[in-house]
Amino acid sequence: MIAYIEPYFLDNDSDAASVAGQSFDGVSESLDIEGEIVCGGAATDIAGKDFGGMNCVKPLAVVRPVGPEDIAGAVRAALRSDKLTVAARGNGHSINGQAMAEGGLVVDMRCAAENRFEVGFSPGGAFVDVSGGALWENVLKRCVSEYGLAPRSWTDYLGLTVGGTLSNAGVSGQAFRYGPQTSNVTELDVVTGNGDVVTCSEMENSELFFSVLGGLGQFGIITRARVLLQPAPDMVRWIRIVYAEFDEFTRDAEWLVSQKDESTFDYVEGFVFVNGDDPVNGWPTVPLHPDHAFDPTRLPQSSGSVLYCLELALHYRVSDSISTVDKRGEKLIGRLRFIKGLRFEVDLPYVDFLLRVNQSEEMAKVNGTWETPHPWLNLFVSKRDIGKFDRTVFKELAKNGVGGPMLVYPLLRSRWDDRTSVVLPEGEIFYIVALLRFVPTCAKASSVEKMVAQNQEIVQWCVRKGIDFKLYLPHYNSREDWIRHFGNRWSRFVDRKTMFDPMAILSPGQKIFNRAP
Numbered sequence: 001m002i003a004y005i006e007p008y009f010l011d012n013d014s015d016a017a018s019v020a021g022q023s024f025d026g027v028s029e030s031l032d033i034e035g036e037i038v039c040g041g042a043a044t045d046i047a048g049k050d051f052g053g054m055n056c057v058k059p060l061a062v063v064r065p066v067g068p069e070d071i072a073g074a075v076r077a078a079l080r081s082d083k084l085t086v087a088a089r090g091n092g093h094s095i096n097g098q099a100m101a102e103g104g105l106v107v108d109m110r111c112a113a114e115n116r117f118e119v120g121f122s123p124g125g126a127f128v129d130v131s132g133g134a135l136w137e138n139v140l141k142r143c144v145s146e147y148g149l150a151p152r153s154w155t156d157y158l159g160l161t162v163g164g165t166l167s168n169a170g171v172s173g174q175a176f177r178y179g180p181q182t183s184n185v186t187e188l189d190v191v192t193g194n195g196d197v198v199t200c201s202e203m204e205n206s207e208l209f210f211s212v213l214g215g216l217g218q219f220g221i222i223t224r225a226r227v228l229l230q231p232a233p234d235m236v237r238w239i240r241i242v243y244a245e246f247d248e249f250t251r252d253a254e255w256l257v258s259q260k261d262e263s264t265f266d267y268v269e270g271f272v273f274v275n276g277d278d279p280v281n282g283w284p285t286v287p288l289h290p291d292h293a294f295d296p297t298r299l300p301q302s303s304g305s306v307l308y309c310l311e312l313a314l315h316y317r318v319s320d321s322i323s324t325v326d327k328r329g330e331k332l333i334g335r336l337r338f339i340k341g342l343r344f345e346v347d348l349p350y351v352d353f354l355l356r357v358n359q360s361e362e363m364a365k366v367n368g369t370w371e372t373p374h375p376w377l378n379l380f381v382s383k384r385d386i387g388k389f390d391r392t393v394f395k396e397l398a399k400n401g402v403g404g405p406m407l408v409y410p411l412l413r414s415r416w417d418d419r420t421s422v423v424l425p426e427g428e429i430f431y432i433v434a435l436l437r438f439v440p441t442c443a444k445a446s447s448v449e450k451m452v453a454q455n456q457e458i459v460q461w462c463v464r465k466g467i468d469f470k471l472y473l474p475h476y477n478s479r480e481d482w483i484r485h486f487g488n489r490w491s492r493f494v495d496r497k498t499m500f501d502p503m504a505i506l507s508p509g510q511k512i513f514n515r516a517p
């Protein structure tokens with residue numbers, strides 16, 4: 001089917017020809033693709049919103065490609081126009097409009113999601129080729145059920161697309177060992193901002209490969225990724241242990257992530273919670289099973305406004321004897337200085353562990369907080385400054401909680417590839433901090449504004465105090481802030497833009513570059 005943009009005039013009654021001042025002249029003839037172009041209606045409404053729920057824009061049209069050539073067609077049409085932009089939209093789980101294109105074309109990457117799924121084997125090990133629009137959840141299920149294999153590095157929540165997380169980094173409790181998801185792909189197919197379809201890897205078109213990884217969608221649209229696989233374990237022992245003191249929590253967490261593979265857990269994360277019985281922010285958020293109870297009498301008298309929880313996981317096979325698993329777990333846990341009696345654990349299938357956030361998603365959908373705004377803040381903070389950050393942010397600004405998880409756990413810089421576009425704080429150990437705010441349905445608009453203001457206050461405090469930090473999933477509105485964010489990597493980022501998207505067609509919602517006239 002050849003689709004043209006004219007249907008826009010047919011099904012969109014109102015301000016058709018003037019979305020953000022766009023004219024269709026020249027675009028309508030040139031946007032000649034096999035897939036669909038949808039103008040107006042539910043598709044453009046969805047493409048104009050995201051999980052953050054704080055931005056709403058009107059794209060010109062949504063492109064539903066059948067393959068990379070359609071995506072290249074959309075980019076080439078934009079190149080021929082005066083000011084059209086193109087945003088790939090993965091699952092729209094950005095917070096600040098990063099996957100939006102006001103008055104531009106939004107490419108719905110989920111359409112071509114099932115087009116690729118091929119497992120292969122190379123001297124470097126097993127891999128799977130998947131579409132850029134594939135959901136990690138589906139990649140997991142197919143790899144495990146059809147091949148007994150699984151990717152090595154994950155995000156906590158898997159309703160995200162491969163291209164969407166690779167454009168940022170993709171971080172979870174396995175990243176201390178394998179690096180982020182960007183360190184676990186070996187080849188990509190990319191549609192550049194020049195409209196070229198290019199295969200790239202460390203050896204072939206390597207500048208494009210490393211530009212796109214962590215590139216915030218600025219250099220190309222990932223249509224295929226080759227993801228490294230390993231044998232999937234059958235089961236996971238999932239453990240939570242509680243600390244009253246931040247320095248004891250960080251000492252143990254840093255020790256665990258610095259051990260050799262076989263002498264540590266397979267997953268290490270951590271979070272901060274309120275020292276109180278608040279069901280959303282406090283003690284009840286720690287136990288892993290309804291039969292477990294948090295016993296506050298175990299807490300030392302000296303405990304402060306917040307407490308800390310290390311979250312650990314150990315993989316095993318059903319053929320392993322439980323006593324062997326117990327022994328491995330106890331050997332590791334025996335070295336840790338958590339509060340005795342505040343330890344929780346469950347055993348569950350590996351796939352269920354990786355899909356653990358689905359339960360929270362279901363609950364949030366039932367209570368309506370999946371749909372309300374999510375003014376989230378994600379940062380990387382250096383080990384040098386994480387103590388200061390704890391004293392000011394966790395113990396003061398966020399001491400009553402943020403209505404959702406407050407993650408904090410260490411990562412190792414040596415597991416990240418410096419050639420990608422991601423920027424990190426200095427030093428081998430740095431922390432990811434995530435304030436995952438959920439807003440009750442009854443909350444007033446002003447409470448969302450307060451949360452956004454508090455996020456800004458935290459970022460400004462970091463800048464003022466010279467905290468060594470970088471925003472993760474960054475969002476800035478000014479050129480100066482972006483330059484500060486990239487630091488000495490800014491000129492490389494600009495050079496890459498000049499090379500691969502000189503007209504600044506791609507991912508305009510990141511607000512880094514303006515479309516060249």
Ligand code: FAD
Pocket residue numbers: 051087088089090091092093094095098099100109132133154155156157159160161162163164165167168169170171172216217218220221222223473507509510
């Ligand atoms: P989108 O929001 O659709 O797009 C993000 C950016 O990437 C946009 O600029 C877009 O234009 C660009 N893009 C999208 N697809 C492509 C492509 N194929 N090629 C090139 N550019 C593309 N992150 C973590 O690292 N770890 C976590 O544990 C984690 N948990 C999360 C849990 C939830 C509930 C949510 C909402 C987010 C979480 N994130 C996490 C953040 C998530 O990784 C990012 O928001 C990611 O961008 C979302 O993926 P998406 O597919 O929805 O991308």
